[in-house]
Structures are given as C-alpha cells and as structure tokens.
Amino acid sequence: xxxxxxxxxxxxxxxxxxVTLDCVYETRDTTYYLFWxxxxxxxxxxxxxxxNSFDEQNEISGRYSWNFQKSTSxxxxxxxxxxxxxxxxxxxxxxxxxxxxxxxxxxxTRVLVKP
Amino acid sequence: KAGVTQTPRYLxxxxxxxxxxxxxxxxxxxxxxxxxxxxxxxxxxLFEYFSETQRNKGNFPGRFSGRQxxxxxxxxxxxxxxxxxxxxxxxxxxxxxxxxxxxxxxRLTVT
Numbered sequence: 402x403x404x405x406x407x408x409x410x411x412x413x414x415x416x417x418x419x420v421t422l423d424c425v426y427e428t429r430d431t432t433y434y435l436f437w438x439x440x441x442x443x444x445x446x447x448x449x450x451x452x453n454s455f456d457e458q459n460e461i462s463g464r465y466s467w468n469f470q471k472s473t474s475x476x477x478x479x480x481x482x483x484x485x486x487x488x489x490x491x492x493x494x495x496x497x498x499x500x501x502x503x504x505x506x507x508x509x510t511r512v513l514v515k516p
Numbered sequence: 517k518a519g520v521t522q523t524p525r526y527l528x529x530x531x532x533x534x535x536x537x538x539x540x541x542x543x544x545x546x547x548x549x550x551x552x553x554x555x556x557x558x559x560x561x562l563f564e565y566f567s568e569t570q571r572n573k574g575n576f577p578g579r580f581s582g583r584q585x586x587x588x589x590x591x592x593x594x595x596x597x598x599x600x601x602x603x604x605x606x607x608x609x610x611x612x613x614x615x616x617x618x619x620x621x622x623r624l625t626v627t
Contacts, residue, residue, distance in 0.1 A: 436615065444604060446618035492559065501572040502547055502613050506559040 407507035424493030433497035520619035534595040541609030548590040553604040
C-alpha cells in the first residue's frame with residue numbers, strides 16, 4: 402500500500418518569510434512519481450511539480466524549490482520570500498507504475514501568509 | 517489550450533436521489549480520473565478511464581460509477597445518495613500516465 406504523510410496541518414507566516422512543507426511517503430514500488438499540488442480557496446488543484454524516483458536532483462523554479470531525498474523517503478517543498486497569494490492548501494501526492502495513474506494524496510498543509 | 521471543465525459547479529440533492537457529474541478533459545488527453553474530497557477523508561481516488569475503458573478503481577461502493585465517451589469526456593454517477601456523499605468531486609485529465617491536471621470541481625451537497 403502507498404501512503405503519503407504531511408505532518409504539518411497548518412503553517413502561518415508573515416510575508417517575505419520562507420516556508421518549508423514536509424512530505425514523507427511510503428511505497429514498495431521502485432518506480433514511482435512524486436507531486437506537489439496547490440489548492441487555493443477557489444478549490445481547483447494546481448499542478449506544481451512532478452519528480453520520478455530515479456531523479457533526485459533538486460529543483461528551483463522561481464520562488465519554489467524542492468528537496469527529494471530517497472534515503473529518507475522525503476519530498477519537501479520550500480517557498481522563498483512568501484507572498485499573500487501563496488496562501489493555499491498544498492498537497493503532496495504519490496503514484497507508481499504499479500498503481501497506474503492513481504494519485505495517493507497526503508492530508509495537505511494549509512499555508513497562511515499574513516501581510 | 518482550454519483547461520479541464522466540470523459541470524455543474526454546484527449541486528444540491530436529496531438523500532436517495534441520484535446525480536450525474538460531467539468532465540471535459542484537456543484536448544488530446546485520453547485519461548480522465550475522478551477524486552472525492554471531504555474534510556474527514558481528504559482526497560480519495562474514485563476511478564480512472566482511458567480510451568473509454570475503466571483502467572483503475574478505488575475503494576468506493578458500487579453506487580459510484582462512471583463512463584467515458586469516444587471524445588474522452590467522462591461522466592460520473594452516484595446513485596442512492598447518502599449524506600456522506602457530500603463532497604467536492606474533482607476530475608483530472610492527463611495524456612496517459614503523466615501529471616494530471618485538475619478541473620475546478622463540482623461541489624455536491626446532499627440534504
């Protein structure tokens with residue numbers, strides 16, 4: 402069975418602070434994919450990034466960066482210099498070749514950025 | 517390209533009724549997946565259709581069913597609605613097994 406754990410349920414920061422969201426996953430499959438999605442108050446899930454299990458290279462995209470560590474089964478996400486528009490619920494998700502296109506989501510972390 | 521569209525956006529039904537939700541994927545995408553989101557259970561996978569065939573199924577009762585048409589549009593049906601079926605139903609499309617792009621969802625309230 403696959404499992405994704407986001408231990409932080411809510412994080413509150415002041416604008417311009419950095420925010421790091423933790424994600425720990427469990428899977429027996431050797432080929433798998435990790436995702437981060439953002440869900441603003443409108444409800445639509447917005448795709449942010451996908452990494453496969455063979456690519457541990459960390460990535461930076463603008464104010465977003467991701468840290469994938471296979472040894473600790475973690476796929477953490479950092480927002481640098483947060484802005485009010487970053488306020489949303491962020492979900493980490495996992496799929497594998499064996500599970501097809503099925504995404505297993507974590508419980509989500511609500512990020513509140515105050516001006 | 518236009519994004520994933522879902523209709524209707526909001527729906528209120530009475531216990532015991534049935535409901536049909538519709539999803540139009542991104543043009544060229546052949547895979548459509550459905551998810552249920554509730555405060556208690558979070559985001560849960562319902563099923564996936566690819567080229568008009570159900571390719572994967574989650575752990576939901578048989579009251580939940582779906583289908584996909586030749587133009588990749590998909591419908592989801594819930595029969596004999598229960599109060600616990602109140603949720604945000606999200607549809608996602610992808611070319612095949614790549615990242616999934618989600619629609620705005622249909623918020624179903626069962627009274």
